[in-house]
Amino acid sequence: MPATIRDVAKAAGVTIGTVSRALNNYSDVNCHTRERILRVAQELGYRPNQMARSLSSKHSKNIALVLSGFLEDTMLNDFETMLMKGIYQFAFEHGIDIAMYVINSRTQKEKSYEQLCYEHNIAGAILFGLKTNDPYCEALAASHRPCVTIDTEVRGPCISNVTLDDVTAFDELTQYLIDRGHRKIVLVHGRKNAMVSMERLVGAYQAFTRNGLTLTHDSIIYTNFLREEAVAGVGAYFRTHTPDSATAFLCMSDMLAIGTIEALKSLGYRVPDDYSVVGYDGLEVANYTDPKITTVDQNIKEKGYEAAHLLYDMLNGIRPAQKLVLPHTLVERESVKNLSELSN
Incomplete structure (x- = not known):
């Protein structure tokens, strides 16, 4: 039998109302309580009804590209375009879908990394544009979801990094x-x-x-x-x-x-x-x-391709988390x- 909101509340030691408010991102829920509820909901496999209707079992390993600061550039930057080309080239070759989410330093404070992953059923993510003092840097280190950061190195048991020397x-x-x-x-x-x-x-x-x-x-x-x-x-x-x-x-x-x-x-x-x-x-x-x-x-397209390849291998148990340093010319x-x- 699928887990219910009552099961989540009981396991997390909170009321049903608190679970509902946490999952709907109400600001009056303590951040530590929200993280605990999200973790419990994930462990129990709980999904709100509207999400359950829209997600099928074949999408249980959704992959995301998370771009931080993408909209802050006042003109089109070739870097992100070439990076995305590499990422989606790998996705095309392997028949997988990668959804893109745009964030910034402010929205990282409003919605935690765990909540972003929970709401969109994300099993693993490629992240680019993070600054060293961004909230997600600390959140990634504590997360058990496989992820790959590009350039910005964050240390953690489930975090890989693709970069240049x-x-x-x-x-x-x-x-x-x-x-x-x-x-x-x-x-x-x-x-x-x-x-x-x-x-x-x-x-x-x-x-x-x-x-x-x-x-x-x-x-x-x-x-x-x-x-x-x-x-x-x-x-x-x-x-x-x-x-x-x-x-x-x-x-x-x-x-x-x-x-x-x-x-x-x-x-x-x-x-x-x-x-x-x-x-x-x-x-x-x-x-x-x-x-x-x-x-x-720095062969930006290859950097994107290898980031997607590495995350794919991590999700399928082929390669462990690691730092991948690419050559430059x-x-x-x-x-x-x-x-x-x-x-x-």
Whole structure:
């Protein structure tokens, strides 16, 4: 016999009304009580009638793609598009459906990860866009549902991570500029509390230190990975610095590199004749800018494909939770001037 709401209430040690209010996300239910009720309901296999009618047994292992901050970008970002292509390519090849849910830091506080999974019958999820201080990072660590995070590493027994060695890759990109005679390098930084930003910053510091250079706070332009913030940041930099204070801009993403080039052109400068610019990501659009942007290609589509593959294997007991580090490639194009050749 299917579990009833009365069974859930009894097992959770609460009233039927409390169970109903918890499942309908009423704010007057304590978060710990809500989590306990959701856990008990899941263990008993309880589903509200309206959900039971819409779900069949063949959908007992629903897979979700959860994107955090997706709607906060003011323009279409190739990164998410390429990532989704990889994820849905795997889904297509294996005949599985993956539903997409869009969240942000605020909605994570309003609806817990466990509740999101319970309401949509999610057995496992791929998560992208999480910040290190997001509520879901803590919730994932305590969850028993298999999940795969992309880039942001969260530790837990059921959590896998697909990522790049951002420290090594950004070290290599920084060294590329230094090897071409650039000593006055401005860093165009991404979101401060994003793990990828922290790791890329470490890579930059490593390369600077190894070459006897110092990366000062005055030489860092902070953004939230938004192109328009790079445009504004570069403009603000030159209002307080002389033109000879920099020869190159080291950007933490291709979109930031595009914004940097846009700002330099608006100020009457040429790339790479006056200033060199490098990006990071390997977005297709970086091959169509003027000039084409030298970048680190992290093969975003493969990252999405492997994330879906790993979650699928976890759900089917083929692979345990693990960290998967994918290779990167430095792609040399037209946006860097070799100052070493000029000095010889």
